Amino acid sequence: MFDFDATLPLMAVQFLVLVALLNVLFYKPLTRVLDERDDYVRKNLNQAKENAKKSEELAQKFEEQLKDARRESQEIIAKAQAEAQEEASKNIAQAQQEVQAQREKATAEIEAQKREALQSLESQVDTLSHQVLDKLVGRDLVKR
Numbered sequence: 001m002f003d004f005d006a007t008l009p010l011m012a013v014q015f016l017v018l019v020a021l022l023n024v025l026f027y028k029p030l031t032r033v034l035d036e037r038d039d040y041v042r043k044n045l046n047q048a049k050e051n052a053k054k055s056e057e058l059a060q061k062f063e064e065q066l067k068d069a070r071r072e073s074q075e076i077i078a079k080a081q082a083e084a085q086e087e088a089s090k091n092i093a094q095a096q097q098e099v100q101a102q103r104e105k106a107t108a109e110i111e112a113q114k115r116e117a118l119q120s121l122e123s124q125v126d127t128l129s130h131q132v133l134d135k136l137v138g139r140d141l142v143k144r
Helices: 007-137
Strands: none
Touching: none
16 A cells, blocks of 8 residues: 655655745744734734723713812802892892881971971961951950
8 A cells, every 4th residue: 555665755854844844934924923913903902991991080080070160160159149149138128228218207307397387387377366356356355
């Protein structure tokens, strides 16, 4: 079946030379390219993970800053509303005091006019009653 002459060792040498040539010309450059590609993908993957982590941290920071800004704006709004309410209360109190003062002044003026009118009426009543008496009784009999 097999002939063990010089062709078998020659075939074995040819096979070993072919394997050595393929290793040097094909497999080493191919494995080098695959290793470089693997390193490139690994670096990009690590960089992407780092970027995702950084963006997550930045998003969290942004959310915290947004929360703080909302809280501060709510505090400012509440403070402004309290100040506006206080100012409105002061204005209302001042207006009520002014109305009360005007009411008291008007009441005093009315009372003064009332007294004046009563005094005027009393003097007119006195004058009229004397005139009536003078006409009825006569001037000579009426004492003043």
